[in-house]
Amino acid sequence: MKKIYRVNMxxxxxxxxxxxxxxxxxxxxxxTSSIVAKEVPAASHPLGSENKLVYAPGLLGGTSAxxxxxxxxxxxxxxxxxxxxxxxxxxxxxxxARLGIAAIVxxxxxxxxxxxxxxxxxxxxxxxxxxxxxxxxxxxxVERLRKRFGKDISCISCGPAGEMLMSAASIAVTDRExxxxxxxxxxGMGAVMGSKKLKAIVVDDSATSAVKPxxxxxxxxxxxxxxxxxxxxxxxSVTLPKYGTNVCANLIQEVGAYPTRNxxxxxxxxxxxxxGETQRDVILERGGIATHACLPGCKISCSRIWVDKNxxxxxxxxxxxxxxxxxxxxGINDLDAIATMDRLxxxxxxxxxxxxVTIAVAMEAGVKEFGDAQGxxxxxxxxxxxxxxxxxxxxxxxxxxxxxxxSRVPVVKRQGLPAYDPRSIKGQGVxxxxxxxxxxxxxxxxxxxxVFKIGGYIDPLKADGQxxxxxxxxxxxxxxxxxxxxxxxTFATDDKxxxxxxxxxxxxxxxxxxxxxxxxxKLGKSILSTEVDFNRRAGFCDTDDRLPYxxxxxxxxxxxxxxxxxxxxxxxxxxF
Amino acid sequence: xxxxxxxxxxxxxxxxxxxxxxxxRMETNQGDSVKDxxxxxxxxxxxxxxxxxxxxxTHANLDYVLNEGDVLSVFPVIAGG
Numbered sequence: 001m002k003k004i005y006r007v008n009m010x011x012x013x014x015x016x017x018x019x020x021x022x023x024x025x026x027x028x029x030x031x032t033s034s035i036v037a038k039e040v041p042a043a044s045h046p047l048g049s050e051n052k053l054v055y056a057p058g059l060l061g062g063t064s065a066x067x068x069x070x071x072x073x074x075x076x077x078x079x080x081x082x083x084x085x086x087x088x089x090x091x092x093x094x095x096x097a098r099l100g101i102a103a104i105v106x107x108x109x110x111x112x113x114x115x116x117x118x119x120x121x122x123x124x125x126x127x128x129x130x131x132x133x134x135x136x137x138x139x140x141x142v143e144r145l146r147k148r149f150g151k152d153i154s155c156i157s158c159g160p161a162g163e164m165l166m167s168a169a170s171i172a173v174t175d176r177e178x179x180x181x182x183x184x185x186x187x188g189m190g191a192v193m194g195s196k197k198l199k200a201i202v203v204d205d206s207a208t209s210a211v212k213p214x215x216x217x218x219x220x221x222x223x224x225x226x227x228x229x230x231x232x233x234x235x236x237s238v239t240l241p242k243y244g245t246n247v248c249a250n251l252i253q254e255v256g257a258y259p260t261r262n263x264x265x266x267x268x269x270x271x272x273x274x275x276g277e278t279q280r281d282v283i284l285e286r287g288g289i290a291t292h293a294c295l296p297g298c299k300i301s302c303s304r305i306w307v308d309k310n311x312x313x314x315x316x317x318x319x320x321x322x323x324x325x326x327x328x329x330x331g332i333n334d335l336d337a338i339a340t341m342d343r344l345x346x347x348x349x350x351x352x353x354x355x356x357v358t359i360a361v362a363m364e365a366g367v368k369e370f371g372d373a374q375g376x377x378x379x380x381x382x383x384x385x386x387x388x389x390x391x392x393x394x395x396x397x398x399x400x401x402x403x404x405x406x407s408r409v410p411v412v413k414r415q416g417l418p419a420y421d422p423r424s425i426k427g428q429g430v431x432x433x434x435x436x437x438x439x440x441x442x443x444x445x446x447x448x449x450x451v452f453k454i455g456g457y458i459d460p461l462k463a464d465g466q467x468x469x470x471x472x473x474x475x476x477x478x479x480x481x482x483x484x485x486x487x488x489x490t491f492a493t494d495d496k497x498x499x500x501x502x503x504x505x506x507x508x509x510x511x512x513x514x515x516x517x518x519x520x521x522k523l524g525k526s527i528l529s530t531e532v533d534f535n536r537r538a539g540f541c542d543t544d545d546r547l548p549y550x551x552x553x554x555x556x557x558x559x560x561x562x563x564x565x566x567x568x569x570x571x572x573x574x575x576f
Numbered sequence: 577x578x579x580x581x582x583x584x585x586x587x588x589x590x591x592x593x594x595x596x597x598x599x600x601r602m603e604t605n606q607g608d609s610v611k612d613x614x615x616x617x618x619x620x621x622x623x624x625x626x627x628x629x630x631x632x633x634t635h636a637n638l639d640y641v642l643n644e645g646d647v648l649s650v651f652p653v654i655a656g657g
Contacts, residue, residue, distance in 0.1 A: 234626070235653055235654060238652075239586075239652060239656075240654075240656060242585075242586070243656070244656065245656040245657055246656065247654050247655075247656045248654070248655070248656035250584045250598070251584070251628070251651055251654060254582065254584075254630050254633060254649040255633055255634075256633045272597060272598065276585070277584065277585060277588075277598075320656050320657055321657070419657075441657060442657075445657065447655070447657060448655065452628070452653075453628070453635070454655060457635070459634075459635070461634065488655075558633060559633060559634075
C-alpha cells in the first residue's frame with residue numbers, strides 16, 4: 001500500500017500514514033489538488049502556517065511507462081491566491097514512487113531561522129537542520145547536497161527567490177545530470193517552500209526497484225503499444241527531438257500569434273535569430289547537445305543543452321516558453337542573453353515565464369528599453385539580490401504593472417500569460433481565462449486543435465467551438481497531470497486512439513483496476529471541479545475567469561483580431 | 577505573378593539557391609495551387625501529405641490557389657510549446 005509522509009515544520013516532526021481510501025485512485029495533480037482543497041483553509045494566507053505544500057508523483061510514476069516521471073507540486077498559490085498545481089520533469093518523481101510514496105505533505109511553518117533538508121529514503125524520512133545551505137543558489141545547493149547525501153540522489157529545492165518569499169518563485173528538480181534545471185515553475189510554489197524553511201528534499205531510492213504491476217503481462221503489453229505510438233508519431237519521434245520545444249517559434253509567428261514587446265503585436269521581426277532551427281544550428285556548431293531527455297524513461301527528448309561560445313555548459317534548453325518570454329516578448333533577439341537569464345532563473349529558483357512577462361511589463365513602463373538584453377539581465381540580478389526593485393519584479397507581472405502604473409498587463413488571476421496571443425489563437429485564450437490555475441498554456445493546450453491540427457481543427461481566429469474544445473482539453477490535461485505523464489505524449493495519443501487506450505490499460509494493469517474511458521473522463525472533471533470549488537471558497541467569481549480587457553479592445557496585428565469569445569461561453573467551460 | 581514562399585523545420589533544403597535562410601520569392605502562374613508550387617520546388621510527393629500549410633497566416637491546404645502577393649508558409653508536422 002502506498003504511503004503519505006506528513007512533515008510538520010512547526011514542531012519539526014514527521015509522520016507516516018497509509019494513503020487514505022478516498023485518495024487511492026488519485027496521483028499527481030489529482031492528489032495534490034484534493035489534499036489542498038480538503039486540508040487548506042481557502043481563505044488562509046498562502047505564506048502562512050495553514051498552507052500545505054504537497055509533492056506527488058503521478059499514478060504511473062516509478063514504472064517503465066514512457067515519459068511518466070513528472071512531479072506534481074500543489075498548494076494555495078501566493079501568486080494567484082487560488083489553488084495551484086505545477087509540475088516538473090527531472091528524476092525525483094520516479095524515485096518517490098519507487099519508495100512507495102504517494103505524497104509528501106509539508107505542513108505548518110518553522111519559526112526559527114534555520115533551513116532544513118528532508119532526507120527521504122527506504123529507511124523513512126528525516127528532517128535535517130542545514131543552516132549552511134541557507135540562501136544558496138540552486139546550482140551550489142545541489143552540488144553540496146550531492147556531496148553530502150550521495151551523487152545519485154534527486155534534489156527538490158527552492159532557491160533564494162523562494163526563501164525571499166517571491167510570488168514567482170519556483171521549485172527546482174534535478175535532471176539526469178544532477179543539475180537543478182527542471183522546475184515546477186508556475187504560481188510561486190518556491191515561496192511556499194521557502195515560507196516553511198524547507199530548503200530541499202533529497203530522495204535516495206538506492207534500495208528500491210521499479211514499481212511492480214498487479215498484472216505484469218497486461219502492463220507490459222499496454223506499455224509497448226504506448227511506446228510504439230510515441231516512437232512512430234512524426235512529432236514525438238522526429239520534429240520534437242530534432243528541433244525541441246522551440247520549433248514552435250516560427251509557426252506561432254507565421255500564424256501571427258507570437259506575442260511581441262509585451263503583447264503589442266503578434267509578429268517579431270527577429271524571430272529567426274531565436275527560432276528552434278537557429279537554436280539547433282548554434283548548439284551543434286558549439287558542441288552542445290541538441291537532443292536531451294528531461295526525465296529518465298522519456299521517449300521524446302525535446303530538451304537540449306546550451307553551451308557558450310567556448311563550449312562550456314550554460315543551461316538546459318532554453319525551452320520555447322523561456323525564449324519567447326525573455327526574447328520576443330522583451331524585444332530581445334540574443335539567444336546567449338536569454339540563456340544567461342535562464343541560468344540565473346534556475347539558480348535563483350524563479351519562473352522563467354512569469355519573469356519574462358514581468359520584464360516586458362517593466363520595459364513598457366520604461367524601466368529598461370525593449371530590446372536591451374544587458375538591461376534585462378541587470379533586472380534579473382536585482383531579483384537575485386532581493387533589492388526593492390528586485391522584490392517588485394520577483395512578485396510577478398501583476399505587482400510590477402501596479403507598481404509602475406502599466407495598463408497593459410497580460411495576466412489572468414495575476415499569473416502571466418504564456419507564449420500564444422489569445423486574440424489570434426482564441427481557444428488558448430479560453431483556457432487562459434477559465435483554468436483554475438490562472439493563465440496557463442498546459443492546462444488545456446488548445447494550440448493542438450487551433451494550430452497543430454492534432455485531434456481535430458478549430459479555426460483559431462473564430463470564437464465558435466473554442467469553449468467546448470478548451471473544456472475537453474482541460475479535462476484531458478487534468479488526467480495527464482494526474483498520471484505523471486508529460487503533456488507532449490498527447491500529441492501522439494490525440495491522433496492515435498489506441499495509444500490513449502493503452503494509457504488506460506497501463507493504469508488498470510498496474511493497479512488491478514477496471515477503469516473505463518467514462519471513468520477517466522469523470523476523474524478529470526472531478527479534479528477540475530475540486531479546484532474550481534477551492535477557488536470559489538477563496539473568493540474567486542465569474543469575473544476572475546476573464547482575460548485582461550485590452551485583449552477585447554486592442555486589435556492584434558497582423559490579423560487585427562480581438563478576443564471575442566463571449567462571457568457566457570467562458571462561464572460554462574468548467575461547469576459540469 | 578509573384579508569391580513569397582517560406583519553408584521551415586528542415587524544408588528549407590528545397591528553397592532555390594540564393595534564397596534567404598527560410599524564404600524566397602517565386603514567379604508562379606495564375607491558377608497555381610500550393611501543390612503546384614511545392615512540386616516546382618521539388619518537394620517529394622510523399623512529403624506533401626501531412627504538411628502544415630498557411631496562406632497569409634491562416635490554415636490552407638494543398639489545393640489552395642495562390643494569389644498575387646500571397647505569403648505561403650509551410651512546415652512539416654510539428655508541435656512544441
